[in-house]
Amino acid sequence: MTGELVQAPRGDLALPLDLPPIILDLTRAWLWSYDSPHTREAYERNIRRWFQFCAETGLDPLEARKPHGDVFSRWYQETARRPPKPKTVAQVLSSVSSWYEYLHETEALDANRFKKTRRPKIPRKHSETVALTKGEAQDFLRAADADHGRERLRTAALIRLLLQTGIRISEAINAQIDDLGFARGYRTLRITVKGGDTITRRLPVETTHTLDIYLAERARREGIELQDLTGPLFATSTGQSWSRSKAFELVRRIAMQAGITSKVGPHSCRHTYASLAQEAGVAMRQIQLDLNHADVSTTEIYLHSRDRLEKDASQVVASLLE
Structure with a gap:
């Protein structure tokens, strides 16, 4: 060769x-x-x-x-x-x-003899992605809201959407304005998930508020009515779809402005969403559905519990034996 x-x-x-x-x-x-x-x-x-x-x-x-x-x-x-x-x-x-x-x-080879190649052992429930604490997440949102420059409203809307819904960065930047909607009295966002399927997520009031402000400003700049605004939900100054790399850079910058020293990326928002939801008592099945995971074992990787010592059952068992 x-x-x-x-x-x-x-x-x-x-x-x-x-x-x-x-x-x-x-x-x-x-x-x-x-x-x-x-x-x-x-x-x-x-x-x-x-x-x-x-x-x-x-x-x-x-x-x-x-x-x-x-x-x-x-x-x-x-x-x-x-x-x-x-x-x-x-x-x-x-x-x-x-x-x-x-x-x-496809019958081009008689067998896959590469299949049994030895692979490194990876802890099943280990993830190197950072999840923010509640306080860090609040600082992160405040830093996004206080951002400067022409696109500060877009910054606030994107960061809040990622943190408060846990959707993937690709799902956020691929979403279109027409994907926003209403269902049973709730504001919703239709997203295209892995595999090409679409699901509808409920938007929190706080997320909706920042999105509305951002989109209203976009419409004003374009000199059109808000209801006539079309295109990507998060767009560049020329109206094109925003790139993953630029969105990644934005998340890193806002994290630094928030004083967060750990390595934070867009995926950290998903881990943060899952971890905070668990801490608030949300059922594992619901978190799995929110993150659109086929297997709950994948969802478990996203959970970064910080109160394991407090929840450790050793004291309960010891009390039973006294």
């Missing part, structure tokens, strides 16, 4: 030139089988790492076996610019295994 690359017709993936044409086509089909563009980007990035490893070691990827996967895992960890976290390594290996599984399912 030479490692020479050829660009796909749509510019969607650079692949090793000497892979059989059917494998090139199946690889593109494998990537496009995922609905989320972010998943496709991540899987493309990870399969490129595997092809790079194959090129450097002279390995034909169609002849790879479990030992090659094990060596690749070590190679990836040692060649990364910064030591990758176990979860990252596991995700890379999972991506490559998914590629082989697709080739196997």
